[in-house]
Amino acid sequence: MGEKISLFKEDGRRTDGRALDELRPIKIKVGVLSNAQGSAYIEQGKNKILAAVYGPKEALPKHISLPDRCILRCRYHMAPFSTPERKNPAPSRREIELSMILRNALESLVMTSLFPRTVIDIFIEVLQADGGTRCAGLTAAVLALADAGIPLKGLAAACAVGKAEGKVIVDLNDLEDKYGEADMPIAYNPTLDGITLLQMDGIMSKEEIEQALSLAITATQKIHKMQVDALKERFSFSRREV
Amino acid sequence: MSITEQRPIISKLEKQELFRFLAEGRRVDGRSLLQYRNLSVQLGYIEKAEGSALVELGNTKVLAAVKVGVALPFADTPNEGILIVNAELVPLASPVFEPGPPSEESISLARYVDRSIRESKTIDLSSLCIVPGRSVYSLYIDLYILDYDGNLIDASVIASVNALSTTMLPKYSLEGQNIKKLDEYFKLELKDYPVSLTYAFFGDKYVVDPCLNEEYASDFTVSMTVKSDDRFCAIQKNGGGMLSPRSFLDLLEKSITLGKELRRVAYSQIVKK
Amino acid sequence: MSQGNEQQRQRPIVVPGEPVGDSKFYIPGMNTLKISDRFFATTVGIIRVDGKRLDVISLKSFYQPRIGDLVIGIVKEPSIAGWTVDINSPFLAFLPLSEYPEKRIRLSRDNIGRILESGAVITGFIKDASIFSSPVITLKGKGLGVVSSGTLLNITASKVPRLIGKKGSMLSVIERATGVRLTVGQNGRIIVHSEDSNIIAKIRNVIEMVERESHIYGLTERVEALLLGRKS
Numbered sequence: 001m002g003e004k005i006s007l008f009k010e011d012g013r014r015t016d017g018r019a020l021d022e023l024r025p026i027k028i029k030v031g032v033l034s035n036a037q038g039s040a041y042i043e044q045g046k047n048k049i050l051a052a053v054y055g056p057k058e059a060l061p062k063h064i065s066l067p068d069r070c071i072l073r074c075r076y077h078m079a080p081f082s083t084p085e086r087k088n089p090a091p092s093r094r095e096i097e098l099s100m101i102l103r104n105a106l107e108s109l110v111m112t113s114l115f116p117r118t119v120i121d122i123f124i125e126v127l128q129a130d131g132g133t134r135c136a137g138l139t140a141a142v143l144a145l146a147d148a149g150i151p152l153k154g155l156a157a158a159c160a161v162g163k164a165e166g167k168v169i170v171d172l173n174d175l176e177d178k179y180g181e182a183d184m185p186i187a188y189n190p191t192l193d194g195i196t197l198l199q200m201d202g203i204m205s206k207e208e209i210e211q212a213l214s215l216a217i218t219a220t221q222k223i224h225k226m227q228v229d230a231l232k233e234r235f236s237f238s239r240r241e242v
Numbered sequence: 243m244s245i246t247e248q249r250p251i252i253s254k255l256e257k258q259e260l261f262r263f264l265a266e267g268r269r270v271d272g273r274s275l276l277q278y279r280n281l282s283v284q285l286g287y288i289e290k291a292e293g294s295a296l297v298e299l300g301n302t303k304v305l306a307a308v309k310v311g312v313a314l315p316f317a318d319t320p321n322e323g324i325l326i327v328n329a330e331l332v333p334l335a336s337p338v339f340e341p342g343p344p345s346e347e348s349i350s351l352a353r354y355v356d357r358s359i360r361e362s363k364t365i366d367l368s369s370l371c372i373v374p375g376r377s378v379y380s381l382y383i384d385l386y387i388l389d390y391d392g393n394l395i396d397a398s399v400i401a402s403v404n405a406l407s408t409t410m411l412p413k414y415s416l417e418g419q420n421i422k423k424l425d426e427y428f429k430l431e432l433k434d435y436p437v438s439l440t441y442a443f444f445g446d447k448y449v450v451d452p453c454l455n456e457e458y459a460s461d462f463t464v465s466m467t468v469k470s471d472d473r474f475c476a477i478q479k480n481g482g483g484m485l486s487p488r489s490f491l492d493l494l495e496k497s498i499t500l501g502k503e504l505r506r507v508a509y510s511q512i513v514k515k
Numbered sequence: 516m517s518q519g520n521e522q523q524r525q526r527p528i529v530v531p532g533e534p535v536g537d538s539k540f541y542i543p544g545m546n547t548l549k550i551s552d553r554f555f556a557t558t559v560g561i562i563r564v565d566g567k568r569l570d571v572i573s574l575k576s577f578y579q580p581r582i583g584d585l586v587i588g589i590v591k592e593p594s595i596a597g598w599t600v601d602i603n604s605p606f607l608a609f610l611p612l613s614e615y616p617e618k619r620i621r622l623s624r625d626n627i628g629r630i631l632e633s634g635a636v637i638t639g640f641i642k643d644a645s646i647f648s649s650p651v652i653t654l655k656g657k658g659l660g661v662v663s664s665g666t667l668l669n670i671t672a673s674k675v676p677r678l679i680g681k682k683g684s685m686l687s688v689i690e691r692a693t694g695v696r697l698t699v700g701q702n703g704r705i706i707v708h709s710e711d712s713n714i715i716a717k718i719r720n721v722i723e724m725v726e727r728e729s730h731i732y733g734l735t736e737r738v739e740a741l742l743l744g745r746k747s
Binding site: 064074099100121198201213217 | 243244245246248344346347349350352353357361362462464466469472473474475476477478479480481482483484485486487490491494495498
């Protein structure tokens with residue numbers, strides 16, 4: 001308390017040396033778990049997140065099923081050791097909200113009418129959290145769905161944008177998330193030019209949001225390209241292995 | 243786990259009618275696309291609560307009550323009071339509300355209202371400190387949804403801000419190590435008057451303040467909270483579907499204009515002119 | 516075989532949302548999404564053009580039953596009217612009593628459990644399938660019925676056509692080279708009619724190769740080479 005935390009260095013760069021519109025280093029791998037139909041792993045900064053997909057399978061008990069489309073079940077969860085203070089493993093209100101927000105975002109991508117009466121389970125497990133976990137988790141979950149062979153309208157990549165000390169920035173880290181003025185997670189599908197996830201908290205003017213949105217679209221397009229590469233990597237085969 | 247919600251089936255004819263009206267730029271209940279339903283606010287409805295307000299937005303009824311207590315501050319904010327928002331989707335309000343632990347819908351509603359009030363700094367939490375690091379005021383806002391006809395978010399933000407504006411806090415005196423409640427009260431001062439605006443999307447068309455049928459028939463909704471200075475303090479898209487960036491920018495513009503109007507009506511009894 | 520760059524001989528992989536063609540030249544087929552005039556892939560796969568029809572063949576998918584498919588099922592639970600059967604698909608299939616080949620079955624619950632017990636492996640045809648009801652299996656037909664010996668293997672359902680090959684070419688290569696008969700279910704289950712561990716190991720390798728390399732040209736030749744222990 002009292003001491004002021006500075007989010008920028010003297011040279012104008014961010015605490016981790018990044019430019020305002022620069023993403024953290026991202027590593028994506030698809031098909032990392034043996035039991036899941038589809039899975040993906042992402043590292044974004046110090047975030048380490050696993051996503052797994054099971055299904056589609058018969059929706060049971062029957063009353064949860066829908067006659068004209070498949071339903072999605074989604075769990076976003078943070079491991080107890082993912083944060084500096086041990087997190088109680090029971091789902092927090094935040095995790096319950098994010099599970100819903102993520103399910104909504106994925107629901108807009110899955111071609112649900114192809115599999116009526118079934119359910120697809122999506123698990124997002126945050127092993128280490130470093131700000132922007134819902135976005136990185138979504139980026140991975142979309143890949144896990146594609147890896148499972150579930151028809152999608154397209155991929156979506158997610159990234160938070162926000163504001164710190166009056167400047168609009170991309171891909172907030174933990175510190176910027178905590179001490180910055182605003183945080184706006186966005187997931188974007190470039191095929192259909194659609195935002196599938198949108199939240200904002202903190203204070204921004206209309207002009208700042210406009211600027212942040214355009215930065216978010218550029219950033220998610222970059223992540224989208226990494227998603228495509230990771231998926232193709234997973235399914236391409238090089239004779240060198242034999 | 244979050245599960246795809248079961249929406250009641252709306253008849254094809256009702257849906258067709260709704261879309262027919264939308265194509266003509268009208269709504270089934272006679273409103274224009276960007277028109278709110280009638281709004282009424284009754285202040286101080288619950289006398290046993292330190293602050294309260296009953297809001298009716300069309301048929302949607304939300305009761306907000308503020309209970310005040312004294313608590314230990316959070317370790318990272320030893321000089322700040324505590325604000326907690328909770329929402330109850332009371333079973334008598336709708337056949338889709340069920341008794342039991344809070345649903346994701348009620349949690350998400352409470353968290354959105356919390357963000358709208360906290361981020362806009364509607365209350366100055368640092369003014370709610372009694373003894374730094376030891377005793378601070380705690381404000382619990384309990385939202386009671388009594389009748390559900392869509393757009394709980396906007397009605398809940400209006401109800402909460404109105405309830406806060408009527409809140410009287412007891413004064414405390416310090417006696418040695420202990421604090422003592424006095425029989426004197428002071429009024430909680432509001433620093434901002436945020437309003438939330440919720441839009442329901444049907445393809446590329448949208449309406450503000452959706453009633454329940456519109457909510458059920460829509461692809462998704464977007465809520466945004468605007469402060470008195472026209473800046474935004476909370477945004478959330480709820481439901482599947484995709485929002486085009488162009489529509490998003492449109493909403494920002496519309497929300498500033500509509501927000502001014504809504505603020506005037508919603509807080510007419512509490513904003514001093 | 517040519518010593519050309521492997522990358523070039525690989526059919527290009529497309530991913531969901533990737534543009535694959537437009538309505539000027541094609542009509543959209545399997546696993547495609549049409550938005551105004553353009554088609555996009557909806558699954559990870561490779562493009563196949565058949566006349567004007569453009570399909571994306573999934574590199575990984577689950578089995579969706581179609582009427583007439585030969586499937587290999589595992590009996591899950593006997594009930595009064597028949598058996599529920601796991602066919603490696605989102606839905607359990609149902610084998611009604613009336614589709615069991617033996618004419619005279621006394622209708623008593625114990626009996627049904629004894630005729631086909633939980634875990635029994637069957638080969639059957641899909642008699643009825645829609646997305647609105649459980650698929651129905653029949654065991655009435657030549658070569659259908661209970662499988663009591665052999666080895667059960669798995670493959671991604673979308674790769675089954677590659678394992679069978681054009682007019683059964685790949686399958687006959689495998690059968691000829693190993694001297695063993697295979698029953699391949701459309702649902703991604705395979706029965707090898709042998710319990711010889713050397714042969715099974717060989718066939719496992721072949722299946723792995725098909726899983727991995729189905730989108731690379733010259734698969735049949737490589738499978739043959741693998742089975743005959745030749746260098747390709």
